[in-house]
Amino acid sequence: MAGSAAAKASVDTAATAGFTRPSAIVQVGRFAALWLRELARPRLLIGVALLALALLTLIGLGARAQPGDLAATRQGALDLAGPALGLLALALGARALRGDADAGALDGWLLRPHGALALPLGRALAVGIFAAGFAAALIAGVVLIDTWLGRSLALSRLPLQALGFGLGGLAYAAVGLGCASFGRGYVVLALGWWLAVDTGLSQAAEGLESLALRPAVAFIAGYDPEISLFDLDGEARRLWSAVVRLLVTAALGLAAACLRLRRDAPI
Protein backbone atom coordinates (compact mmCIF):
# COMPACT_ATOMS: atom_id res chain seq x y z
CA MET A 1 0.00 0.00 0.00
CA ALA A 2 1.30 3.38 -0.90
CA GLY A 3 2.20 5.74 1.88
CA SER A 4 1.41 9.40 1.95
CA ALA A 5 2.35 11.25 -1.19
CA ALA A 6 3.84 14.12 0.75
CA ALA A 7 6.20 11.85 2.64
CA LYS A 8 7.43 9.89 -0.33
CA ALA A 9 7.32 12.42 -3.11
CA SER A 10 10.60 14.09 -2.39
CA VAL A 11 13.30 14.59 -4.97
CA ASP A 12 16.71 15.58 -3.72
CA THR A 13 18.93 18.17 -5.30
CA ALA A 14 22.18 17.98 -7.24
CA ALA A 15 24.12 18.99 -4.15
CA THR A 16 23.09 15.80 -2.37
CA ALA A 17 23.69 13.41 -5.22
CA GLY A 18 27.37 12.79 -4.48
CA PHE A 19 28.44 11.37 -7.81
CA THR A 20 31.70 12.07 -9.59
CA ARG A 21 32.39 11.43 -13.22
CA PRO A 22 34.38 8.18 -13.34
CA SER A 23 37.42 7.91 -15.56
CA ALA A 24 37.07 6.05 -18.84
CA ILE A 25 39.08 3.13 -17.48
CA VAL A 26 36.87 2.85 -14.40
CA GLN A 27 33.79 2.96 -16.63
CA VAL A 28 35.16 0.17 -18.82
CA GLY A 29 36.03 -1.86 -15.74
CA ARG A 30 32.56 -1.40 -14.26
CA PHE A 31 30.81 -2.36 -17.48
CA ALA A 32 33.07 -5.41 -17.75
CA ALA A 33 32.33 -6.44 -14.17
CA LEU A 34 28.58 -6.05 -14.65
CA TRP A 35 28.59 -8.08 -17.82
CA LEU A 36 30.74 -10.78 -16.31
CA ARG A 37 28.08 -11.15 -13.64
CA GLU A 38 25.46 -11.46 -16.39
CA LEU A 39 27.55 -14.17 -18.03
CA ALA A 40 27.82 -16.04 -14.76
CA ARG A 41 24.13 -17.02 -14.87
CA PRO A 42 23.69 -20.71 -14.01
CA ARG A 43 21.98 -21.66 -17.29
CA LEU A 44 24.80 -20.27 -19.40
CA LEU A 45 27.46 -21.77 -17.15
CA ILE A 46 25.85 -25.20 -17.36
CA GLY A 47 25.62 -24.95 -21.16
CA VAL A 48 29.25 -23.93 -21.49
CA ALA A 49 30.36 -26.62 -19.05
CA LEU A 50 28.55 -29.25 -21.12
CA LEU A 51 30.23 -27.94 -24.27
CA ALA A 52 33.65 -28.12 -22.58
CA LEU A 53 32.91 -31.63 -21.35
CA ALA A 54 31.95 -32.76 -24.86
CA LEU A 55 35.13 -31.28 -26.31
CA LEU A 56 37.30 -32.85 -23.62
CA THR A 57 35.69 -36.22 -24.22
CA LEU A 58 36.58 -35.99 -27.90
CA ILE A 59 40.12 -34.85 -27.11
CA GLY A 60 40.48 -37.64 -24.54
CA LEU A 61 39.30 -40.27 -26.99
CA GLY A 62 41.77 -38.99 -29.60
CA ALA A 63 44.61 -38.99 -27.08
CA ARG A 64 43.78 -42.51 -25.94
CA ALA A 65 43.84 -43.72 -29.52
CA GLN A 66 47.36 -42.32 -30.02
CA PRO A 67 48.88 -42.19 -26.52
CA GLY A 68 52.43 -41.70 -27.78
CA ASP A 69 51.76 -38.91 -30.23
CA LEU A 70 51.66 -35.78 -28.15
CA ALA A 71 51.84 -33.43 -31.11
CA ALA A 72 48.82 -35.04 -32.76
CA THR A 73 46.82 -34.80 -29.53
CA ARG A 74 47.69 -31.14 -29.09
CA GLN A 75 46.82 -30.37 -32.71
CA GLY A 76 43.53 -32.21 -32.32
CA ALA A 77 42.76 -30.24 -29.18
CA LEU A 78 43.49 -26.96 -30.94
CA ASP A 79 41.39 -27.96 -33.94
CA LEU A 80 38.42 -28.63 -31.66
CA ALA A 81 38.88 -25.87 -29.12
CA GLY A 82 39.66 -23.12 -31.65
CA PRO A 83 36.33 -23.11 -33.52
CA ALA A 84 34.36 -23.75 -30.32
CA LEU A 85 36.02 -20.82 -28.58
CA GLY A 86 35.55 -18.61 -31.63
CA LEU A 87 31.86 -19.37 -32.02
CA LEU A 88 31.19 -19.04 -28.31
CA ALA A 89 32.90 -15.66 -28.03
CA LEU A 90 31.31 -14.47 -31.27
CA ALA A 91 27.83 -15.42 -30.05
CA LEU A 92 28.32 -13.95 -26.58
CA GLY A 93 29.87 -10.78 -28.02
CA ALA A 94 26.85 -10.28 -30.27
CA ARG A 95 24.51 -11.03 -27.37
CA ALA A 96 26.32 -8.51 -25.17
CA LEU A 97 25.01 -5.72 -27.34
CA ARG A 98 21.84 -7.15 -28.87
CA GLY A 99 20.44 -8.38 -25.57
CA ASP A 100 19.92 -4.86 -24.26
CA ALA A 101 19.24 -3.37 -27.68
CA ASP A 102 16.39 -5.80 -28.37
CA ALA A 103 14.99 -5.42 -24.86
CA GLY A 104 15.13 -1.62 -25.07
CA ALA A 105 17.45 -1.31 -22.07
CA LEU A 106 20.40 0.04 -24.04
CA ASP A 107 19.18 3.65 -23.83
CA GLY A 108 19.37 3.55 -20.05
CA TRP A 109 23.04 2.63 -20.16
CA LEU A 110 23.87 5.05 -22.95
CA LEU A 111 22.44 7.92 -20.92
CA ARG A 112 25.18 7.38 -18.34
CA PRO A 113 28.45 9.26 -18.70
CA HIS A 114 30.88 7.71 -21.21
CA GLY A 115 28.30 5.05 -21.94
CA ALA A 116 28.68 4.99 -25.69
CA LEU A 117 32.38 4.13 -25.62
CA ALA A 118 32.73 2.31 -22.35
CA LEU A 119 29.86 -0.07 -22.90
CA PRO A 120 31.17 -1.94 -25.98
CA LEU A 121 34.70 -1.95 -24.63
CA GLY A 122 33.65 -3.21 -21.22
CA ARG A 123 31.35 -5.86 -22.59
CA ALA A 124 33.85 -7.16 -25.14
CA LEU A 125 36.40 -7.37 -22.36
CA ALA A 126 33.98 -9.32 -20.20
CA VAL A 127 33.25 -11.78 -23.01
CA GLY A 128 36.98 -12.08 -23.71
CA ILE A 129 37.62 -12.92 -20.06
CA PHE A 130 34.74 -15.39 -20.06
CA ALA A 131 36.03 -17.04 -23.24
CA ALA A 132 39.53 -17.18 -21.77
CA GLY A 133 38.03 -18.88 -18.72
CA PHE A 134 36.39 -21.41 -21.00
CA ALA A 135 39.73 -21.98 -22.72
CA ALA A 136 41.46 -22.29 -19.35
CA ALA A 137 38.99 -25.01 -18.39
CA LEU A 138 39.79 -26.82 -21.63
CA ILE A 139 43.53 -26.49 -21.02
CA ALA A 140 43.10 -27.83 -17.50
CA GLY A 141 41.16 -30.73 -18.97
CA VAL A 142 43.91 -31.49 -21.45
CA VAL A 143 46.46 -31.40 -18.61
CA LEU A 144 44.30 -33.92 -16.74
CA ILE A 145 44.14 -36.09 -19.84
CA ASP A 146 47.94 -35.96 -20.11
CA THR A 147 48.21 -36.94 -16.45
CA TRP A 148 45.71 -39.76 -16.92
CA LEU A 149 47.77 -41.12 -19.82
CA GLY A 150 50.97 -40.77 -17.80
CA ARG A 151 52.49 -38.27 -20.19
CA SER A 152 54.83 -35.46 -19.23
CA LEU A 153 53.11 -32.16 -18.51
CA ALA A 154 54.16 -29.23 -20.68
CA LEU A 155 53.33 -26.50 -18.16
CA SER A 156 55.67 -24.07 -19.91
CA ARG A 157 53.13 -23.87 -22.72
CA LEU A 158 50.38 -22.56 -20.45
CA PRO A 159 51.19 -18.80 -20.55
CA LEU A 160 51.16 -18.70 -24.34
CA GLN A 161 48.03 -20.81 -24.49
CA ALA A 162 46.36 -18.38 -22.10
CA LEU A 163 47.55 -15.43 -24.19
CA GLY A 164 46.31 -16.97 -27.43
CA PHE A 165 42.90 -17.95 -26.12
CA GLY A 166 42.46 -14.71 -24.17
CA LEU A 167 43.29 -12.47 -27.10
CA GLY A 168 41.32 -14.73 -29.42
CA GLY A 169 38.28 -14.53 -27.16
CA LEU A 170 38.52 -10.74 -27.06
CA ALA A 171 38.89 -10.48 -30.86
CA TYR A 172 35.93 -12.78 -31.56
CA ALA A 173 33.82 -10.97 -28.96
CA ALA A 174 34.66 -7.62 -30.55
CA VAL A 175 33.71 -8.93 -33.99
CA GLY A 176 30.43 -10.18 -32.49
CA LEU A 177 29.77 -6.75 -30.96
CA GLY A 178 30.62 -5.06 -34.23
CA CYS A 179 28.24 -7.33 -36.14
CA ALA A 180 25.51 -6.82 -33.52
CA SER A 181 25.73 -3.06 -33.92
CA PHE A 182 24.59 -3.38 -37.53
CA GLY A 183 21.05 -4.35 -36.58
CA ARG A 184 18.85 -7.36 -36.46
CA GLY A 185 20.63 -9.13 -39.29
CA TYR A 186 23.59 -9.63 -37.01
CA VAL A 187 23.31 -13.42 -36.88
CA VAL A 188 23.68 -13.67 -40.65
CA LEU A 189 26.50 -11.13 -40.59
CA ALA A 190 28.43 -12.85 -37.80
CA LEU A 191 27.98 -16.35 -39.17
CA GLY A 192 28.77 -15.09 -42.67
CA TRP A 193 31.98 -13.52 -41.41
CA TRP A 194 32.93 -16.70 -39.54
CA LEU A 195 32.26 -18.95 -42.51
CA ALA A 196 33.66 -16.71 -45.22
CA VAL A 197 36.63 -15.09 -43.53
CA ASP A 198 37.57 -17.23 -40.58
CA THR A 199 36.88 -20.59 -42.12
CA GLY A 200 36.66 -20.47 -45.91
CA LEU A 201 38.85 -17.60 -47.02
CA SER A 202 41.77 -18.56 -44.84
CA GLN A 203 41.97 -21.91 -46.59
CA ALA A 204 41.15 -20.60 -50.06
CA ALA A 205 44.38 -18.84 -50.85
CA GLU A 206 47.83 -18.31 -49.47
CA GLY A 207 48.19 -14.88 -47.93
CA LEU A 208 44.52 -14.51 -47.04
CA GLU A 209 45.24 -16.48 -43.90
CA SER A 210 46.21 -13.23 -42.22
CA LEU A 211 42.55 -12.16 -42.29
CA ALA A 212 41.46 -15.14 -40.22
CA LEU A 213 41.60 -15.31 -36.44
CA ARG A 214 41.62 -19.05 -35.97
CA PRO A 215 45.11 -19.69 -37.38
CA ALA A 216 46.42 -16.79 -35.28
CA VAL A 217 44.92 -18.21 -32.08
CA ALA A 218 46.20 -21.69 -32.93
CA PHE A 219 49.69 -20.39 -33.69
CA ILE A 220 50.00 -18.48 -30.42
CA ALA A 221 48.52 -21.29 -28.31
CA GLY A 222 50.68 -23.91 -30.01
CA TYR A 223 53.89 -21.87 -29.97
CA ASP A 224 56.91 -23.78 -28.77
CA PRO A 225 58.13 -22.02 -25.62
CA GLU A 226 61.66 -23.28 -26.24
CA ILE A 227 61.94 -20.78 -29.10
CA SER A 228 62.90 -17.28 -28.04
CA LEU A 229 60.05 -14.79 -28.11
CA PHE A 230 62.35 -12.06 -29.30
CA ASP A 231 64.11 -13.74 -32.19
CA LEU A 232 62.34 -11.61 -34.76
CA ASP A 233 64.00 -13.28 -37.74
CA GLY A 234 62.30 -16.58 -37.04
CA GLU A 235 59.10 -18.02 -35.57
CA ALA A 236 58.79 -15.20 -33.03
CA ARG A 237 58.05 -12.80 -35.86
CA ARG A 238 55.00 -14.89 -36.81
CA LEU A 239 53.99 -15.04 -33.16
CA TRP A 240 53.97 -11.27 -32.74
CA SER A 241 52.31 -10.87 -36.11
CA ALA A 242 49.51 -13.15 -34.88
CA VAL A 243 49.20 -11.13 -31.65
CA VAL A 244 48.96 -7.87 -33.61
CA ARG A 245 46.42 -9.43 -35.98
CA LEU A 246 44.16 -10.36 -33.07
CA LEU A 247 44.52 -6.92 -31.47
CA VAL A 248 43.80 -5.11 -34.74
CA THR A 249 40.71 -7.25 -35.36
CA ALA A 250 39.50 -6.56 -31.82
CA ALA A 251 40.07 -2.84 -32.33
CA LEU A 252 38.20 -2.87 -35.65
CA GLY A 253 35.22 -4.74 -34.19
CA LEU A 254 35.05 -2.37 -31.21
CA ALA A 255 35.47 0.68 -33.41
CA ALA A 256 32.53 -0.46 -35.53
CA ALA A 257 30.37 -0.93 -32.43
CA CYS A 258 31.41 2.42 -30.92
CA LEU A 259 30.81 4.30 -34.15
CA ARG A 260 27.44 2.70 -34.68
CA LEU A 261 26.39 3.52 -31.12
CA ARG A 262 27.51 7.13 -31.54
CA ARG A 263 25.91 7.40 -34.95
CA ASP A 264 22.45 7.76 -33.39
CA ALA A 265 20.80 5.23 -35.65
CA PRO A 266 18.66 2.68 -33.85
CA ILE A 267 20.68 -0.53 -33.78
Added chain:
Amino acid sequence: MNAEAAMPGGGGAGQDAVAGEIVRFRRVTRRFGARMALLDASCSLGAGVVGLVGPNGAGKTTWLRLAAGLIQPTTGEVRWRGDLPRRHPDLDNRIALCADRDALPPDASAWQLLRDHLRIAGLSAAAAGERAEASLHRLGLQDRMERPLGQLSRGQRQRVKLALTFALPADLYLLDEPQNALDPVWRLEVAALVRAARDAGALVVVSSHILEEVEAIADRLVVLYRSRIVAMGPKDAVRLQLGRAGVALRVEASDVRALGRALIGHPAVLRLEVSEGALRVAGDDLSAIQRGLAAAVLTSGVRVSAVETEGDDLTSVFRALGQEVR
Protein backbone atom coordinates in the same frame (compact mmCIF):
# COMPACT_ATOMS: atom_id res chain seq x y z
CA MET B 1 0.01 26.54 -37.30
CA ASN B 2 2.83 28.56 -35.85
CA ALA B 3 3.79 26.56 -32.81
CA GLU B 4 6.29 29.09 -31.53
CA ALA B 5 3.67 31.79 -31.39
CA ALA B 6 1.57 29.54 -29.20
CA MET B 7 4.28 29.25 -26.55
CA PRO B 8 4.12 32.31 -24.32
CA GLY B 9 7.54 33.02 -22.92
CA GLY B 10 9.12 30.30 -24.99
CA GLY B 11 12.19 30.84 -27.10
CA GLY B 12 11.75 30.26 -30.77
CA ALA B 13 14.01 29.64 -33.71
CA GLY B 14 16.75 32.12 -33.98
CA GLN B 15 16.37 33.37 -30.43
CA ASP B 16 19.08 33.22 -27.82
CA ALA B 17 18.87 31.00 -24.77
CA VAL B 18 16.12 31.97 -22.35
CA ALA B 19 16.96 32.23 -18.66
CA GLY B 20 15.90 29.08 -16.82
CA GLU B 21 15.63 27.17 -20.05
CA ILE B 22 16.31 23.45 -19.59
CA VAL B 23 15.91 22.17 -23.13
CA ARG B 24 15.52 23.96 -26.44
CA PHE B 25 14.62 22.59 -29.84
CA ARG B 26 15.53 24.87 -32.68
CA ARG B 27 13.97 23.99 -36.00
CA VAL B 28 14.60 20.32 -35.37
CA THR B 29 13.88 17.83 -38.10
CA ARG B 30 14.66 14.15 -37.71
CA ARG B 31 14.35 11.56 -40.42
CA PHE B 32 14.97 7.82 -40.24
CA GLY B 33 15.81 6.99 -43.82
CA ALA B 34 12.82 8.06 -45.87
CA ARG B 35 10.54 8.26 -42.84
CA MET B 36 9.93 11.66 -41.33
CA ALA B 37 9.79 11.36 -37.54
CA LEU B 38 9.80 15.03 -36.52
CA LEU B 39 9.48 18.10 -38.71
CA ASP B 40 10.71 21.61 -37.98
CA ALA B 41 10.05 21.47 -34.24
CA SER B 42 10.97 24.49 -32.16
CA CYS B 43 10.33 24.94 -28.48
CA SER B 44 11.99 26.16 -25.34
CA LEU B 45 11.07 24.59 -22.04
CA GLY B 46 11.98 25.57 -18.50
CA ALA B 47 11.11 24.05 -15.13
CA GLY B 48 7.63 22.63 -14.86
CA VAL B 49 5.58 19.69 -16.00
CA VAL B 50 4.97 19.43 -19.72
CA GLY B 51 2.50 16.99 -21.22
CA LEU B 52 3.61 15.58 -24.53
CA VAL B 53 0.57 14.29 -26.34
CA GLY B 54 -0.22 12.91 -29.74
CA PRO B 55 -1.38 9.70 -31.37
CA ASN B 56 0.89 6.76 -32.11
CA GLY B 57 3.46 7.66 -34.74
CA ALA B 58 3.12 11.40 -34.09
CA GLY B 59 6.78 11.72 -33.12
CA LYS B 60 6.58 11.62 -29.31
CA THR B 61 9.27 8.98 -28.83
CA THR B 62 11.55 10.71 -31.31
CA TRP B 63 11.01 13.98 -29.44
CA LEU B 64 11.87 12.28 -26.14
CA ARG B 65 14.99 10.58 -27.55
CA LEU B 66 16.16 13.88 -29.03
CA ALA B 67 15.55 15.61 -25.69
CA ALA B 68 17.49 12.83 -23.96
CA GLY B 69 20.39 13.35 -26.35
CA LEU B 70 20.23 9.74 -27.46
CA ILE B 71 19.81 10.78 -31.08
CA GLN B 72 20.74 13.90 -32.98
CA PRO B 73 18.59 15.99 -35.29
CA THR B 74 18.95 15.56 -39.02
CA THR B 75 18.76 19.35 -39.22
CA GLY B 76 18.36 21.96 -36.51
CA GLU B 77 19.74 21.69 -33.00
CA VAL B 78 18.85 20.67 -29.48
CA ARG B 79 20.53 22.41 -26.57
CA TRP B 80 20.31 21.95 -22.82
CA ARG B 81 20.56 24.34 -19.85
CA GLY B 82 21.29 27.39 -21.94
CA ASP B 83 23.52 26.37 -24.75
CA LEU B 84 25.13 23.08 -23.74
CA PRO B 85 25.50 20.46 -26.48
CA ARG B 86 24.67 16.85 -25.79
CA ARG B 87 27.16 14.76 -23.82
CA HIS B 88 28.60 17.89 -22.22
CA PRO B 89 30.15 16.94 -18.84
CA ASP B 90 27.81 19.38 -17.08
CA LEU B 91 24.92 17.23 -18.27
CA ASP B 92 26.23 14.04 -16.67
CA ASN B 93 23.30 12.29 -14.99
CA ARG B 94 21.18 15.42 -15.40
CA ILE B 95 18.81 13.78 -17.88
CA ALA B 96 16.68 10.82 -16.84
CA LEU B 97 14.54 8.76 -19.18
CA CYS B 98 11.81 6.31 -18.25
CA ALA B 99 11.22 4.40 -21.47
CA ASP B 100 7.86 3.00 -22.43
CA ARG B 101 9.23 -0.50 -23.01
CA ASP B 102 9.31 -3.02 -20.21
CA ALA B 103 13.06 -3.39 -20.58
CA LEU B 104 14.24 -4.91 -17.34
CA PRO B 105 16.55 -7.92 -17.02
CA PRO B 106 14.44 -10.78 -15.63
CA ASP B 107 17.18 -12.36 -13.52
CA ALA B 108 18.49 -9.28 -11.71
CA SER B 109 16.82 -7.88 -8.62
CA ALA B 110 15.48 -4.34 -8.52
CA TRP B 111 18.10 -3.31 -5.98
CA GLN B 112 20.88 -4.85 -8.08
CA LEU B 113 19.66 -3.06 -11.22
CA LEU B 114 19.49 0.33 -9.53
CA ARG B 115 22.81 -0.12 -7.79
CA ASP B 116 24.48 -1.11 -11.07
CA HIS B 117 23.14 1.96 -12.83
CA LEU B 118 24.17 4.21 -9.98
CA ARG B 119 27.66 2.70 -9.94
CA ILE B 120 28.01 3.40 -13.65
CA ALA B 121 26.67 6.90 -12.98
CA GLY B 122 29.64 7.49 -10.70
CA LEU B 123 28.51 6.74 -7.15
CA SER B 124 30.59 4.72 -4.75
CA ALA B 125 29.40 1.19 -4.03
CA ALA B 126 28.04 2.15 -0.61
CA ALA B 127 26.33 5.31 -1.82
CA ALA B 128 24.85 3.48 -4.80
CA GLY B 129 23.44 0.76 -2.56
CA GLU B 130 21.91 3.25 -0.13
CA ARG B 131 20.44 5.39 -2.85
CA ALA B 132 19.01 2.36 -4.66
CA GLU B 133 17.32 1.26 -1.47
CA ALA B 134 15.93 4.72 -0.77
CA SER B 135 14.57 5.08 -4.28
CA LEU B 136 12.90 1.67 -4.21
CA HIS B 137 11.45 2.48 -0.80
CA ARG B 138 10.01 5.68 -2.21
CA LEU B 139 8.18 3.64 -4.84
CA GLY B 140 6.90 1.17 -2.24
CA LEU B 141 9.16 -1.70 -3.33
CA GLN B 142 11.06 -2.22 -0.08
CA ASP B 143 9.63 -5.74 0.32
CA ARG B 144 10.41 -6.79 -3.23
CA MET B 145 13.77 -5.28 -3.97
CA GLU B 146 15.67 -8.56 -3.64
CA ARG B 147 13.34 -10.55 -5.90
CA PRO B 148 14.24 -11.24 -9.53
CA LEU B 149 12.53 -8.68 -11.74
CA GLY B 150 11.01 -11.45 -13.81
CA GLN B 151 8.91 -12.44 -10.78
CA LEU B 152 7.40 -8.99 -10.28
CA SER B 153 4.05 -7.89 -11.67
CA ARG B 154 3.90 -5.42 -14.54
CA GLY B 155 2.89 -2.63 -12.22
CA GLN B 156 5.76 -3.40 -9.86
CA ARG B 157 8.23 -3.44 -12.76
CA GLN B 158 6.87 -0.08 -13.87
CA ARG B 159 7.58 1.23 -10.38
CA VAL B 160 11.12 -0.17 -10.60
CA LYS B 161 11.60 1.81 -13.83
CA LEU B 162 10.36 4.93 -12.09
CA ALA B 163 12.60 4.27 -9.09
CA LEU B 164 15.52 4.05 -11.50
CA THR B 165 14.48 7.26 -13.23
CA PHE B 166 14.14 9.21 -10.00
CA ALA B 167 17.11 7.63 -8.24
CA LEU B 168 19.36 10.56 -9.08
CA PRO B 169 18.35 14.21 -9.08
CA ALA B 170 18.08 15.46 -12.66
CA ASP B 171 17.22 18.67 -14.47
CA LEU B 172 15.20 16.91 -17.10
CA TYR B 173 12.99 13.88 -16.54
CA LEU B 174 11.53 12.32 -19.66
CA LEU B 175 8.71 9.93 -18.82
CA ASP B 176 7.18 7.87 -21.58
CA GLU B 177 3.80 6.56 -20.44
CA PRO B 178 4.89 6.61 -16.77
CA GLN B 179 1.55 5.53 -15.35
CA ASN B 180 1.22 2.41 -17.47
CA ALA B 181 0.07 -0.62 -15.50
CA LEU B 182 -0.11 1.33 -12.23
CA ASP B 183 -3.11 1.08 -9.96
CA PRO B 184 -4.98 4.30 -9.04
CA VAL B 185 -3.12 4.72 -5.75
CA TRP B 186 0.27 4.56 -7.41
CA ARG B 187 -0.87 6.84 -10.21
CA LEU B 188 -1.47 9.49 -7.56
CA GLU B 189 1.90 8.75 -5.96
CA VAL B 190 3.67 9.11 -9.28
CA ALA B 191 1.84 12.37 -9.94
CA ALA B 192 3.08 13.58 -6.54
CA LEU B 193 6.63 12.51 -7.43
CA VAL B 194 6.42 14.43 -10.69
CA ARG B 195 5.23 17.53 -8.88
CA ALA B 196 8.01 17.19 -6.32
CA ALA B 197 10.57 17.07 -9.14
CA ARG B 198 9.01 20.17 -10.64
CA ASP B 199 9.12 21.93 -7.27
CA ALA B 200 12.82 21.05 -7.02
CA GLY B 201 13.36 23.03 -10.23
CA ALA B 202 13.28 20.26 -12.83
CA LEU B 203 11.50 19.99 -16.12
CA VAL B 204 9.38 16.85 -16.30
CA VAL B 205 8.05 15.85 -19.70
CA VAL B 206 5.25 13.32 -19.47
CA SER B 207 4.26 11.54 -22.63
CA SER B 208 1.04 9.62 -22.42
CA HIS B 209 -1.90 8.43 -24.42
CA ILE B 210 -4.04 8.63 -21.27
CA LEU B 211 -4.81 12.25 -21.91
CA GLU B 212 -6.78 12.87 -18.73
CA GLU B 213 -3.72 11.91 -16.70
CA VAL B 214 -1.51 14.28 -18.63
CA GLU B 215 -4.05 17.01 -18.13
CA ALA B 216 -4.10 16.34 -14.40
CA ILE B 217 -0.30 16.48 -14.05
CA ALA B 218 0.92 18.94 -16.67
CA ASP B 219 1.18 22.71 -16.46
CA ARG B 220 1.88 23.01 -20.16
CA LEU B 221 1.23 20.94 -23.24
CA VAL B 222 3.09 20.10 -26.39
CA VAL B 223 0.76 18.55 -28.95
CA LEU B 224 2.31 16.50 -31.74
CA TYR B 225 0.46 15.40 -34.79
CA ARG B 226 1.94 13.80 -37.91
CA SER B 227 5.54 14.66 -36.92
CA ARG B 228 4.73 18.31 -36.24
CA ILE B 229 4.17 20.34 -33.10
CA VAL B 230 0.66 21.59 -33.74
CA ALA B 231 0.15 23.38 -30.44
CA MET B 232 2.00 24.14 -27.25
CA GLY B 233 1.81 26.36 -24.26
CA PRO B 234 -0.05 26.52 -20.96
CA LYS B 235 -3.08 24.26 -20.82
CA ASP B 236 -5.41 27.25 -20.89
CA ALA B 237 -3.72 28.66 -23.98
CA VAL B 238 -4.14 25.35 -25.75
CA ARG B 239 -7.78 25.41 -24.72
CA LEU B 240 -8.12 28.84 -26.28
CA GLN B 241 -6.80 27.30 -29.45
CA LEU B 242 -9.57 24.78 -29.04
CA GLY B 243 -12.00 27.70 -28.97
CA ARG B 244 -10.81 28.61 -32.43
CA ALA B 245 -11.05 25.02 -33.50
CA GLY B 246 -14.63 24.70 -32.23
CA VAL B 247 -16.68 23.41 -29.31
CA ALA B 248 -19.96 21.59 -29.11
CA LEU B 249 -22.76 20.65 -26.75
CA ARG B 250 -24.30 17.22 -26.81
CA VAL B 251 -27.92 17.48 -25.70
CA GLU B 252 -30.31 14.68 -24.81
CA ALA B 253 -33.92 15.85 -24.84
CA SER B 254 -37.50 14.60 -25.17
CA ASP B 255 -37.63 15.89 -28.78
CA VAL B 256 -34.19 16.64 -30.18
CA ARG B 257 -35.52 17.51 -33.64
CA ALA B 258 -37.84 20.20 -32.25
CA LEU B 259 -34.97 21.56 -30.20
CA GLY B 260 -32.77 21.58 -33.32
CA ARG B 261 -35.43 23.45 -35.30
CA ALA B 262 -35.55 26.11 -32.56
CA LEU B 263 -31.80 26.56 -32.83
CA ILE B 264 -31.65 26.97 -36.61
CA GLY B 265 -30.57 30.46 -37.50
CA HIS B 266 -29.01 31.24 -34.13
CA PRO B 267 -25.83 33.25 -34.85
CA ALA B 268 -23.66 31.17 -32.43
CA VAL B 269 -24.66 27.83 -33.96
CA LEU B 270 -22.54 26.75 -36.89
CA ARG B 271 -23.66 23.13 -37.13
CA LEU B 272 -26.47 20.90 -35.92
CA GLU B 273 -26.42 17.10 -35.99
CA VAL B 274 -28.76 14.47 -34.63
CA SER B 275 -27.13 11.20 -33.83
CA GLU B 276 -27.99 8.31 -31.50
CA GLY B 277 -30.96 10.20 -30.12
CA ALA B 278 -28.92 13.24 -29.11
CA LEU B 279 -28.49 16.68 -30.63
CA ARG B 280 -24.99 17.99 -31.22
CA VAL B 281 -24.75 21.77 -31.36
CA ALA B 282 -21.39 23.06 -32.62
CA GLY B 283 -19.98 26.56 -32.84
CA ASP B 284 -17.08 28.81 -31.85
CA ASP B 285 -18.31 30.35 -28.62
CA LEU B 286 -19.39 27.98 -25.89
CA SER B 287 -21.23 30.59 -23.77
CA ALA B 288 -23.13 31.92 -26.77
CA ILE B 289 -24.19 28.37 -27.67
CA GLN B 290 -25.33 27.79 -24.07
CA ARG B 291 -27.42 31.00 -24.13
CA GLY B 292 -28.93 30.01 -27.47
CA LEU B 293 -29.75 26.55 -26.15
CA ALA B 294 -31.48 27.98 -23.07
CA ALA B 295 -33.63 30.20 -25.27
CA ALA B 296 -34.43 27.30 -27.62
CA VAL B 297 -35.50 25.08 -24.73
CA LEU B 298 -37.92 27.78 -23.54
CA THR B 299 -39.38 28.40 -26.97
CA SER B 300 -39.65 24.73 -28.02
CA GLY B 301 -40.95 23.48 -24.67
CA VAL B 302 -38.88 20.23 -24.87
CA ARG B 303 -37.56 18.56 -21.72
CA VAL B 304 -33.77 18.33 -21.55
CA SER B 305 -32.37 15.30 -19.72
CA ALA B 306 -28.59 15.77 -20.22
CA VAL B 307 -26.13 18.31 -21.55
CA GLU B 308 -22.46 17.46 -22.09
CA THR B 309 -19.75 19.77 -23.26
CA GLU B 310 -17.45 18.42 -25.93
CA GLY B 311 -14.10 20.07 -26.43
CA ASP B 312 -13.38 20.95 -22.82
CA ASP B 313 -10.92 18.16 -22.12
CA LEU B 314 -7.59 17.31 -23.62
CA THR B 315 -8.99 14.54 -25.77
CA SER B 316 -11.13 17.06 -27.54
CA VAL B 317 -8.25 19.54 -27.75
CA PHE B 318 -6.14 16.97 -29.48
CA ARG B 319 -8.96 15.80 -31.74
CA ALA B 320 -9.75 19.36 -32.79
CA LEU B 321 -6.15 20.32 -33.38
CA GLY B 322 -5.56 17.15 -35.31
CA GLN B 323 -8.54 17.93 -37.52
CA GLU B 324 -7.23 21.42 -38.11
CA VAL B 325 -3.95 20.27 -39.62
CA ARG B 326 -5.42 17.30 -41.47
